[in-house]
Structure formats: structure tokens, C-alpha cells
Amino acid sequence: MQQRSDHSGAGAPQADVAVEVVGLHKWYGDFYVLRDINLKVARGERIVICGPSGGGKSTLLRCINRLEDWQRGRVIVDGVELTEDPKRILTVRRDVGMVFQHFNLFPHLTVLENCTLAPIWVRHMPKREAEALAMTYLVRVKIPDQVHKYPARLSGGQQQRVAIARALCMNPNIMLFDEPTSALDPEMKKEVLDTMVELAADGITMLVVSHEMGFARQVADRVIFMDDGQVVEVNEPKNFFDQPQHERTRMFLKQILN
Amino acid sequence: MSAIGGEFRVRGAAAHAGVFGWLRANLFSSPANAALTLVCILAIAWIAPPLIRFLFLDAVWSGEGRDACLASIAQPHPGACWAFVRVWFSYFVYGSYPMGERWRVDLFFLALALGVVWLSWLSAPRRDVGAGYFFIALPILSFVLLHGAPLIGLAVVPTALWGGVLVTVVVAAIGMVFSLPLGILLALARRSDMPVVRLFAVAFIEFVRGVPLITVLFMASVMLPLFVPERLAPDKLLRALIGVALFASAYMAEVVRGGLVAVSRGQYEAARALGLTYWRMMGLVILPQALGVTLPNIVNTFIGLFKDTTLVFVVGIFDFLRTIEAARADPKWTAPTTTVTGYVVAALFYFVCCYGMSRYARSVEARLARAGRR
CATH class of the missing domain: 1.10.3720.10 (MetI-like)
Incomplete structure (x- = not known):
């Protein structure tokens, strides 16, 4: 913790704020990907970001662990302001888990090795300890008997659950989910969403880019609607679905619920 | 592709009809295949015998100098000079x-x-x-x-x-x-x-x-x-x-x-x-x-x-x-x-x-x- 405050350039870290995004702009030439995004995520808060594709949701998510850079604005994660400084970027990434649309498991490593790689090489954990840790998470995502298989032998839903376990093995404070179920068949969606619901019950901070409105209703503290690189609407799930404030939100919901 | 197909047929045919079945399934399965097989057999028949004669049958296996490997009445067509390789x-x-x-x-x-x-x-x-x-x-x-x-x-x-x-x-x-x-x-x-x-x-x-x-x-x-x-x-x-x-x-x-x-x-x-x-x-x-x-x-x-x-x-x-x-x-x-x-x-x-x-x-x-x- 004290290391984190060393790296923070922005005053004292606020203990109750997990992610703070201030005036974030990103553009390529004339094309704006993100326009003036302001967002404060409290610790333990669960946020679902939805909106039409190309609206900047994934880009915003990927700014939080700096897989994307930006032209203007600030992103502060757990009190560490992300800058060009590689040390800060690594500090944040070690603290933020990420789950991708296409799982991105390492195909040359077994399920267990996928999960122990970062604990061993980033956290410098002894191998046995890392394996024990990985097993507890693999049991939680219900893959305990497939740990010595290679990812290609697993179904999509199983792969995504392994990806969740892999991220959890770093004991992150914040989890980012970038469309975790949109590459999956309906029945596999359910097993992944169930895992995410369980995770949400543990009180970890979650930012989820997803069109799973059922999940948003059940789990989210706030739903964010993004379009055209802007945050159009931020609302509690009940209000968001039942009486959306903006015309664009209404249109989007109508399309997606049909 | 064809190698894999060939292997499949080998197993199936061998079980049924032995050597002849294997030959027919693998080497003469179609007119084109048969023609290619014949061409290859001819090519081997053309190349292999002189090669074997030169490398083994007519080869000179021992000797102390060039005389051993030169043509003479005893060996009108001397083959490979292995004696030279042995010495060197x-x-x-x-x-x-x-x-x-x-x-x-x-x-x-x-x-x-x-x-x-x-x-x-x-x-x-x-x-x-x-x-x-x-x-x-x-x-x-x-x-x-x-x-x-x-x-x-x-x-x-x-x-x-x-x-x-x-x-x-x-x-x-x-x-x-x-x-x-x-x-x-x-x-x-x-x-x-x-x-x-x-x-x-x-x-x-x-x-x-x-x-x-x-x-x-x-x-x-x-x-x-x-x-x-x-x-x-x-x-x-x-x-x-x-x-x-x-x-x-x-x-x-x-x-x-x-x-x-x-x-x-x-x-x-x-x-x-x-x-x-x-x-x-x-x-x-x-x-x-x-x-x-x-x-x-x-x-x-x-x-x-x-x-x-x-x-x-x-x-x-x-x-x-x-x-x-x-x-x-x-x-x-x-x-x-x-x-x-x-x-x-x-x-x-x-x-x-x-x-x-x-x-x-x-x-x-x-x-x-x-x-x-x-």
C-alpha cells in the first residue's frame, strides 16, 4: 500500500475510490474515440457499461489498465495515476484483473500453468503456493478436474471461466470484463454469467462491458450507457431499464431487448 | 492430403486383400496413379542398377594408390574408389x-x-x-x-x-x-x-x-x-x-x-x-x-x-x-x-x-x- 501512495502523483489516495477518470479524451486524427469521460467508481462498486458497438466502451475499459493510451485527461486507479511511467503501469496492471471477449488463454500452457504464470513471475510466489492458489480459484470456477489440459481442449465457456480464475490468481482489487460472453453460445453464457454473479457477491470492484441486460439488472450498482465516445447516461439499473432519461438510451434498449 | 488418404487405405486394404490389395489401393487406384507408378518404376529401373554397380559391385575397396582404381584388363570398368576414401x-x-x-x-x-x-x-x-x-x-x-x-x-x-x-x-x-x-x-x-x-x-x-x-x-x-x-x-x-x-x-x-x-x-x-x-x-x-x-x-x-x-x-x-x-x-x-x-x-x-x-x-x-x- 505504501508503495502505491509513493507512485501516486495526485495527492492522497482516496480509500473509497477504486477508479477515477477525469476529462478523458482519445482521438485518432479527427476521429474521437472518447470525449470528455468523467467517472468515479467506488470500491466494491459493480458497473455495467453498455451501448452500441464502436461507442468507446471497450476503449474506456482498456484505458483503466492502459492497454490503450489517451491524448488528454487523467486516469487514477487505486490512488495511482497512470502516466507514461512503465513502473506505474505495471503497478496498476498487477492490481487490475482483466477478462477478454476471446478469452486469450495462453494456448501453449495448460490450464494450471495459465493460472500460475503471473503469480510465479510477477508476484514471485513459490510454484507450489501458486498452484495451491490456482486450484482454489479453479475449484471456484468449477474447472478442478481439467487443470492439466491445454485450453484448446476446453469449451468456450470453460475457457472463459479459466480466464476469470487466471485473473483472480493475482488477487486483484478491480476486475475488468470486456464483453466476456459475447463470443459464447447461450448455454455457455449462463455458466460464465453465474460465475460472475458469484464473484460480484464477494464484493470485488467490477467494471463489465456487456449487453447482458439480465446480468446488469441483477448485479450492477450503476449502468452506464455510452455512444459516440461519450457517456450518455449513468443510472441505477432499475431506473435505467424502466425509465431511461435519454432518447438514445431508449432507442438502444428497444433494439437490444427485441 | 494424399499421404493421409493413402495411409487410411493401407490399413483398410491390407486387412482385406494382402499385398495385391495394397498395391491396387495405393499404386494403381486410378489411371493417372497407375501411369505415375509406371513412370517411377521405369525411372528407378534406369537409375538404380548402374548406381549399384558403380557404388558396390564394381567398386574398389582397397589399394595403396591410383593404380588400384584405374581401368585395367582385370577391371575394365572400375567403380567407386573406396580405397581412396579409406586412405584419406x-x-x-x-x-x-x-x-x-x-x-x-x-x-x-x-x-x-x-x-x-x-x-x-x-x-x-x-x-x-x-x-x-x-x-x-x-x-x-x-x-x-x-x-x-x-x-x-x-x-x-x-x-x-x-x-x-x-x-x-x-x-x-x-x-x-x-x-x-x-x-x-x-x-x-x-x-x-x-x-x-x-x-x-x-x-x-x-x-x-x-x-x-x-x-x-x-x-x-x-x-x-x-x-x-x-x-x-x-x-x-x-x-x-x-x-x-x-x-x-x-x-x-x-x-x-x-x-x-x-x-x-x-x-x-x-x-x-x-x-x-x-x-x-x-x-x-x-x-x-x-x-x-x-x-x-x-x-x-x-x-x-x-x-x-x-x-x-x-x-x-x-x-x-x-x-x-x-x-x-x-x-x-x-x-x-x-x-x-x-x-x-x-x-x-x-x-x-x-x-x-x-x-x-x-x-x-x-x-x-x-x-x-x-
Whole structure:
């Protein structure tokens, strides 16, 4: 913790704020990907970001662990302001888990090795300890008997659950989910969403880019609607679905619920 | 495709109808196939008998000089002059390495063979120790053995006396051992975010690829002494070794780059999102996949390199092929068949080595595929 405050350039870290995004702009030439995004995520808060594709949701998510850079604005994660400084970027990434649309498991490593790689090489954990840790998470995502298989032998839903376990093995404070179920068949969606619901019950901070409105209703503290690189609407799930404030939100919901 | 289909049919047909069924299913399954089979049989019938006659039946197996291999009434059509190979064999292997010190070369061959087997046998015990042995202990041991170390009583043997298979193996081994890591570094540099690093890599790779190996070797051996006093110039063999290694690394860089491109962006992102540093990401996630994908091309480059080692003769180094050239010029053995016999030996040696590498690569590929990694 004290290391984190060393790296923070922005005053004292606020203990109750997990992610703070201030005036974030990103553009390529004339094309704006993100326009003036302001967002404060409290610790333990669960946020679902939805909106039409190309609206900047994934880009915003990927700014939080700096897989994307930006032209203007600030992103502060757990009190560490992300800058060009590689040390800060690594500090944040070690603290933020990420789950991708296409799982991105390492195909040359077994399920267990996928999960122990970062604990061993980033956290410098002894191998046995890392394996024990990985097993507890693999049991939680219900893959305990497939740990010595290679990812290609697993179904999509199983792969995504392994990806969740892999991220959890770093004991992150914040989890980012970038469309975790949109590459999956309906029945596999359910097993992944169930895992995410369980995770949400543990009180970890979650930012989820997803069109799973059922999940948003059940789990989210706030739903964010993004379009055209802007945050159009931020609302509690009940209000968001039942009486959306903006015309664009209404249109989007109508399309997606049909 | 057809090989796989063929295998299928072999099993099915063999069970039913024995040899004839097998022949019909595999060699005469269609008019086109039958025609090709006949052409191949004719070609074999045309080539094989004279070859067997020359290499074995009419061959001269022993003798002390050219007379044994010349045409005479007793042997109107003398075949391969194996007597010549028998007499010159140790020269082909050691070059002019002093007789009394040749056990050192044998020991080097043994140590190298141990390292190669240890590393290439994928289920060998303690392959990490094997890698340490191969990349650290073996080079030091080889240098001490081959070059000599007066401190421990091994006389220095100047590289001008080295020759034959010894030189070919040394040049090829050094080329392979250095070109792979250098090629990886160059490939990474070429994809780097840092413009200066990228520029250097591109300039080096494109320059070396744009120049024949012979030119590199000439530059190393002829031009270098023009700038550096002869006394300070490095050893001739060493210069050639450096030239070959740098040359091969430029090609290897392009091969590795092909593998890096084949690894999806998602792999880089997943590795970065876990907080891996650049080098850990490359070493643990990206390169193992990239090198696996591109293994056939790496071995292809190695095979090319192995054969390119013959070019060191242009700067006066007696590699295996050059020792055969030298031997066949010996007036004591001037006979029409000695030259051909020498070249047969050379072809056999290069073929066995290259085919071995190729088979090994195939078996590793099959193993990777079986592991379900692809």
C-alpha cells in the first residue's frame, strides 16, 4: 500500500475510490474515440457499461489498465495515476484483473500453468503456493478436474471461466470484463454469467462491458450507457431499464431487448 | 492430403486383400496413379542398377594408390574408389589437426553429441541442466579442447590446421547457436516501439540480406586486415565464424518475425494485463508460441546454413568439402573415379545431416500437434 501512495502523483489516495477518470479524451486524427469521460467508481462498486458497438466502451475499459493510451485527461486507479511511467503501469496492471471477449488463454500452457504464470513471475510466489492458489480459484470456477489440459481442449465457456480464475490468481482489487460472453453460445453464457454473479457477491470492484441486460439488472450498482465516445447516461439499473432519461438510451434498449 | 488418404487405405486394404490389395489401393487406384507408378518404376529401373554397380559391385575397396582404381584388363570398368576414401578418411574428419592431438577432436565430437541429444530429446531428464551445459559449458570446453590451453598441458593448435568435418561442424554449430538468439533479438528490435532500435535492426537485416554470404566472408577475411594491422586482426576462422553467424542471424530474424506476426494481439494484451514486463511477456508467452509456429522455417534456415558453411573455403578454410577437393588433387590418387567417389561421400554426409534435422523437426511438430496446442 505504501508503495502505491509513493507512485501516486495526485495527492492522497482516496480509500473509497477504486477508479477515477477525469476529462478523458482519445482521438485518432479527427476521429474521437472518447470525449470528455468523467467517472468515479467506488470500491466494491459493480458497473455495467453498455451501448452500441464502436461507442468507446471497450476503449474506456482498456484505458483503466492502459492497454490503450489517451491524448488528454487523467486516469487514477487505486490512488495511482497512470502516466507514461512503465513502473506505474505495471503497478496498476498487477492490481487490475482483466477478462477478454476471446478469452486469450495462453494456448501453449495448460490450464494450471495459465493460472500460475503471473503469480510465479510477477508476484514471485513459490510454484507450489501458486498452484495451491490456482486450484482454489479453479475449484471456484468449477474447472478442478481439467487443470492439466491445454485450453484448446476446453469449451468456450470453460475457457472463459479459466480466464476469470487466471485473473483472480493475482488477487486483484478491480476486475475488468470486456464483453466476456459475447463470443459464447447461450448455454455457455449462463455458466460464465453465474460465475460472475458469484464473484460480484464477494464484493470485488467490477467494471463489465456487456449487453447482458439480465446480468446488469441483477448485479450492477450503476449502468452506464455510452455512444459516440461519450457517456450518455449513468443510472441505477432499475431506473435505467424502466425509465431511461435519454432518447438514445431508449432507442438502444428497444433494439437490444427485441 | 494424399499421404493421409493413402495411409487410411493401407490399413483398410491390407486387412482385406494382402499385398495385391495394397498395391491396387495405393499404386494403381486410378489411371493417372497407375501411369505415375509406371513412370517411377521405369525411372528407378534406369537409375538404380548402374548406381549399384558403380557404388558396390564394381567398386574398389582397397589399394595403396591410383593404380588400384584405374581401368585395367582385370577391371575394365572400375567403380567407386573406396580405397581412396579409406586412405584419406581421417583427413576428411580432422583436416591437418596434429595426429597426436586428434583425441581432443574426438572428445569434442562426443561432448557435442551429448549436448545435442540432451537438448533435442524432449523427455530427457533435467533439460534445464542440459541447456546450461550446451550453451555455457560446451562452448568453453570446446574452445579449451580444440584450441588448447597450455596451462593444463594442452598444446595450442592453430586454426589453420583445423579442417574437415571438424571445421564444418564448428562453423555450423556456432552459426546455429548464435543465429537463433541474435535473430530473435533482431526480430524483436524490428518490431520495437523505439525508432532508433527499429532503424538499426531494419538496416542490419536488409543490408545482410542484400549481400551474398561470399561477399560477407571476403569482407571479413580480405578487407578487415586492410584496416587493422595483421598482428591485431582476429583469427581467420574466427572472422569467418562471425561472418557466418551474423549472416545467418539476419535470415533468422525474418523467420522469427514471421512467427511473431502469427501470434494474435490478444496474447500480448492478456500478458500485459497480467502485469508481465516486456521481456517476461516475450519469453514466457509470445516467443514460445512464435517459435513453435515457425519451427519448420527455423530448421529450414539451419539446413541452409549447414550447407552454406561450405562457402568458407573461399577464404582458405579447409572445411569438409574443401578437404575432399584437396585430396582428389593428390597426384598419387589421380584416377577418373576418385573425384566422383569423393563427391559421393560429401553428398552422403550433407544429406544424412540435413535429413536428420528435417526428420527431427517433423517429429517435434507432430508432438506439438498431439499435445493439442494448435
